Amino acid sequence: MCCSGxxxxxxxxxxxxxxxxxxxxxxxxxxxxxxxxxxxAIVYVAxxxxxxxxxxFWNTFAExxxxxIETFTDPLVLNSLRLTAIAAAWSVVLNTAxxxxxxxxxxxxxxxxxxxxxxLVDLPLSVSPxxxxxxxxxxxxxxxxxxxxxxxxxxxHVLFSTPAIVLATTFVAxxxxxxxxxxxxxxxxxxxxxxxxxxxxxFPQTFRRITIPAIRWGLxxxxxxxxxxxxxxxxxxxxxxxxxIGQTQTATLMVEQLYFxxxxxxxxxxxxxxxxxxxxxxxxxxxxxxxxxxxSHS
Amino acid sequence: xxxxxxxxxxxxxxxxxxxxxxxxFYRPVxxxxxxxxxxxxxxVTWFSILVLIPLSAVVATALAGGxxxxxxxxxxxxxxxxxxxxLGEAALVTVVNVVIGTVIAWxxxxxxxxxxxxxxxVIDxxxxxxxxxxGLVLLGLYGxxxxxxWDVANTRTAVFLAFAFVTLPFVVxxxxxxxxxxxxxxxxxxxxxxxxGRQALTxxxxxxxxPAIAAGAALSFARAVxxxxxxxxISGNLAxxxxxxxxxILTYVEGxxxxxxxxxxxxxxxxxxxxxxxxxxLQRRVARRG
Numbered sequence: 188m189c190c191s192g193x194x195x196x197x198x199x200x201x202x203x204x205x206x207x208x209x210x211x212x213x214x215x216x217x218x219x220x221x222x223x224x225x226x227x228a229i230v231y232v233a234x235x236x237x238x239x240x241x242x243x244f245w246n247t248f249a250e251x252x253x254x255x256i257e258t259f260t261d262p263l264v265l266n267s268l269r270l271t272a273i274a275a276a277w278s279v280v281l282n283t284a285x286x287x288x289x290x291x292x293x294x295x296x297x298x299x300x301x302x303x304x305x306x307l308v309d310l311p312l313s314v315s316p317x318x319x320x321x322x323x324x325x326x327x328x329x330x331x332x333x334x335x336x337x338x339x340x341x342x343x344h345v346l347f348s349t350p351a352i353v354l355a356t357t358f359v360a361x362x363x364x365x366x367x368x369x370x371x372x373x374x375x376x377x378x379x380x381x382x383x384x385x386x387x388x389x390f391p392q393t394f395r396r397i398t399i400p401a402i403r404w405g406l407x408x409x410x411x412x413x414x415x416x417x418x419x420x421x422x423x424x425x426x427x428x429x430x431x432i433g434q435t436q437t438a439t440l441m442v443e444q445l446y447f448x449x450x451x452x453x454x455x456x457x458x459x460x461x462x463x464x465x466x467x468x469x470x471x472x473x474x475x476x477x478x479x480x481x482x483s484h485s
Numbered sequence: 486x487x488x489x490x491x492x493x494x495x496x497x498x499x500x501x502x503x504x505x506x507x508x509x510f511y512r513p514v515x516x517x518x519x520x521x522x523x524x525x526x527x528x529v530t531w532f533s534i535l536v537l538i539p540l541s542a543v544v545a546t547a548l549a550g551g552x553x554x555x556x557x558x559x560x561x562x563x564x565x566x567x568x569x570x571x572l573g574e575a576a577l578v579t580v581v582n583v584v585i586g587t588v589i590a591w592x593x594x595x596x597x598x599x600x601x602x603x604x605x606x607v608i609d610x611x612x613x614x615x616x617x618x619x620g621l622v623l624l625g626l627y628g629x630x631x632x633x634x635w636d637v638a639n640t641r642t643a644v645f646l647a648f649a650f651v652t653l654p655f656v657v658x659x660x661x662x663x664x665x666x667x668x669x670x671x672x673x674x675x676x677x678x679x680x681x682g683r684q685a686l687t688x689x690x691x692x693x694x695x696p697a698i699a700a701g702a703a704l705s706f707a708r709a710v711x712x713x714x715x716x717x718x719i720s721g722n723l724a725x726x727x728x729x730x731x732x733x734i735l736t737y738v739e740g741x742x743x744x745x746x747x748x749x750x751x752x753x754x755x756x757x758x759x760x761x762x763x764x765x766x767l768q769r770r771v772a773r774r775g
Binding site (some may be wrong): 201221224225227228229231232234235236237238239240242243245246285288289292295296297298299304307308310311312313314315316317318319320321322323324325329330331333334345354358361390412415416418419420421422425426439440442443446454455457461462465466468469470472473 | 514515517520521524525527528529531532534536537538539540542543544546585588591592593596598600604605606607608609610611612613614615616617620621622623625626627630632638646649650653700704706707708710711712713714717718730731732735738743744747750753754757758761
């Protein structure tokens, strides 16, 4: 960052004009700084993310297709994928219902304690997955848990079974839809909703015909983010599931177990599948967002 | 543009600003109808059952044993080492992210080169990739099978790499939208009024970016302190050497020592919240001065 004139150079090129020469013609030095920063960014991202991610796909197919086929015909693996799908589906459904309700309340209404609620709904993002798991173990413990003991008396066992996995997954993915919807709801405003109401539409009609179409892209990418997070959850699920092989093992837990059992080909194959899902999610969100932006500009 | 995190994690200033009719002079006036009041009741009940009550149980369990038990757990050599390692590495990674994250954001906004769109996507990968897969991914390049023969598995460098991987998007995605709003003309104006390149950077650009950098740094630190999944395969979880607090808590849970687990969990909960509050205060102060 030595050269005077570096920022002017930046300013000029970013609006796609030809590079202006500084007062003392220091274009060379300015270009050098810019290139240096570009390469620092590229090398860092490549070494930390791009190259390692590529290697996972490479390692998956290093021994040919046979191990991949074996992995995805293994009943234990299929079972873990099914459990992940169930947990993720519940998480998306519950978080969509909760997210839409809370976002509407936070944006469209005033009530005491609103700022507190607004702050608290972000809490799950800063809590360690292990602490999430621990918190669920503590309340649903069948011996002395606040909810667990009465539920056990009534014959329900939450821990070490699917309900606990659903709870853990829903907990960690909770804020994502709200974070997407709140800004979108603020941006669309209330004019159309009020117009519809004043013309005699009921709340459910207004919500279905006006609000949902206006926020559908924001809602959709909130759902994609929530889905990606739910599929990938590991720590919280590990604590609450008991990791019972073939029963409470999700796909991510399966990766860990296979890796430590020296069944690395299968671990790589499942990882590749999960990586593909998350990359598809990123690209989907980016396309949806571009679409939403172009609409709001037109 | 792939700004997965822009609103995913940073809802933007609008959310706060518009949350009350009178801004800072917010009065708790209720505009709830019967239906929305019922909806609020159900939502708050669900939120309490799912999040608030379980988290309270953690704090309650930690405090139930009394101060002596709390202190005993914390001063256990293995626990202390885990806390020190986690906080140290998280702080280091946050500093690296502040520098490199700002550089990456700057490059994405002000530079043009082939492959920029790919870079946008790659930066979001750590956010969407399952953490256990992140660990496996890093092992590929930095583990025993490393094609560059740089095996750092089971060392503290591995802890650093895992933290750096999972926290990469935070500062970038916090700074990027602010930098996009900052017109290059502002810098040009400063320059035409006689400011040097360095002055334009330190007096104009960085102060405008400071709140966003602080917000990204807070999230990055909080995420690193609570990280678990990406470390499982690569750090080896060696007691006193590469064991982080999350692993320490899990060891206690698996050993049936919920009280001890709750103590360590409470400490990292408090640390994460303190950092978020501290940086929020700092951010407001900087914003006011600017």
